[in-house]
Amino acid sequence: MGRSPCCEKAHTNKGAWTKEEDEKLISYIKAHGEGCWRSLPKAAGLLRCGKSCRLRWINYLRPDLKRGNFTAEEDDLIIKLHGLLGNKWSLIAGRLPGRTDNEIKNYWNTHIKRKLLSRGLDPKTHRPIDVDRPFTALKQQDMSAAQDSTASEKYFSGDEEGGSSSTGRHKGCNLDLDLNLDLDLSISLPYHPCQEQSSPREAKAQATPQSLCCHLGFQTSGPCSCQNIPKSLVLFSHSIRPLEEGQHTA
């Protein structure tokens, strides 16, 4: 027996949302609140899949969304958090008020990833792609190659000591990066087993996203079963918190 479809695909619209659909969705959620996405489309008079409604609301229609370019602080924070958490876009988004996981994911893939690659850094591990090449040598070249100037440049060209450190690393784990995390992100970083899995699928199986999200203090919904979180990670979670509106990390 296969999975039942999330909706009756034959009777649902797909593709770009119209203004009328947006208005219907907004007015329904304003009146009834979020949730129960499966039944929402019918109740709101929309020929859309519930998932599609949820995505449209979260990524585009939510009133608290921030529009426009990412600031240097956001840029910096995304890179730092990615170094800690990997592709946990929802967790990263929870730390950036008004930004969605989808937006951050797109921003990462279109801007930051390319930036890292141009500096000879692996976007996954944040380490030099050529392991035989000293980081400090990279640094000079990268600095001269830099064209745009954001906080990420400061991060990648930062402290020489930090950047060239090579001791005490966990194999295959990017949580030990010398991120030089400042202020509320400053802490000795815990080892996270999911970073060592050979495939994303394995890593995902190891992770406990909702619990982790809860422990990290990120914006999340739903209950949390706080069972298998490493103590170090819990400690880590206590040291960071979602940014307040207008708050900067520097």
Added chain:
DNA sequence: AATCGGACCAACCGCCACATG
């Protein structure tokens, strides 16, 4: 003016975690 290719981003898809009966 037309065409092409890259960049960007909204939206979709498949899978997983969790809740519930």
Added chain:
DNA sequence: CCATGTGGCGGTTGGTCCGAT
């Protein structure tokens, strides 16, 4: 404990825009 339903996440796709030729 198991089966099922639902919400949520991350990877990917496809449409649109825009600059270069």
